Amino acid sequence: MTEPDFLTETRAFYDAIATEYTDLFRDHLSRTPMDRAMLALFADLVREERPDARTAELGCGPGRMTGPLHRLxxxxxGIDLSPRMVELARQAHPEVPFSVGSMFDLPFQDGELTGVVAWxxxxxxxxxxxxxxxxxxARVLAPGGHLMLAFQVGDQPSRQERPLGYPVSLDFxxxxxxxxxxxxxxxxxPVTSRTVREPEADEKTPQAYLLARKPKA
Structure with missing residues (x-):
């Protein structure tokens, strides 16, 4: 089956900028207390549901959230579409397993996970x-499992053209x-919590955090 263009473009974009992206966001979490609080809340919810729970971060990039989740x-x-991002994630967090994969075809059995993060x-x-x-x-989450999402709030996409001079582009x-x-x-x-904060520093739009939970049977 032919891969959709948007997946090919996304992989090429992040493969191209992976090293610079990793350097740029290496210490980002230390400067974003709301992000740290949301990760800690998610970890508490998942552990409360099942202490030995398995969790996945989807679209993990270089593992900048996967590593902290492990420490929690x-x-x-960690799963990411970009092989280069996965390579860098493995280097930075050798204690965490990372795989190349797509959110459209996750390498997990039905109900295998108690937590899913899409940051x-x-x-x-x-x-x-x-x-x-x-x-x-929903397929990979067990009953009672938690989903956490983070994303920019708005209606119009932002098109990134030739970042850092690389011949790639992508819609955000x-x-x-x-x-x-x-x-x-x-x-x-069903969503259990919805939080929106105002933009900080160089952000241009509000940022949203949603928590959802798969109902227990």
Missing amino acids: GLDVH YSIIHTPAERLPEVFAEF RRLRPEHVEELAREAGL
């Missing part, structure tokens, strides 16, 4: 394909929290 006590696996990683998927992604989230799609909440609910993952 989660058995976490600014649904933003490259066209709107009409997002229901497939959320259906895959901003999303409305109420729409993402509807997508989650329709996939069988």
Whole structure:
């Protein structure tokens, strides 16, 4: 089957900028207390549901959230579309397993995970394909499992052209929290918390954090 263009473009974009991206965001979490708080909350929820729970960060990049989730006590696996990002993640976090993969075809059995994190990683998927992604989230989550999403709030995409001079480009799609909440609910993952904060530093839009949970049988 031919791969959709948006997946090919996303992989090429992040393969090209992987080293610079990793350097740019290496210490980002230390400067974002809200991000740290949301990761800690998610880890608490997952551990409370099941102390030995398996978790995955999807679209993990160089592991800048996967590593902290591991340090918060989660058995976490990082998945990313970009082989170069996965290579850098393995170098930075040798204690964490990382794999190349797509959110459209996750390498997990039905109900295998108690936690799923998609941190600014649904933003490259066209709107009409997002229901497939959320259906895959729901498939791999066990009853009682938690999903955490982070994304930029807005309506208009931001097109990144030739970052750092590399001959690649990519759309960064901003999303409305109420729409993402509807997508989650329709996939069988009702939202339990929705937080929106105002932009900080060089951010141009508000940022949203959504928590959802798969109902127990």
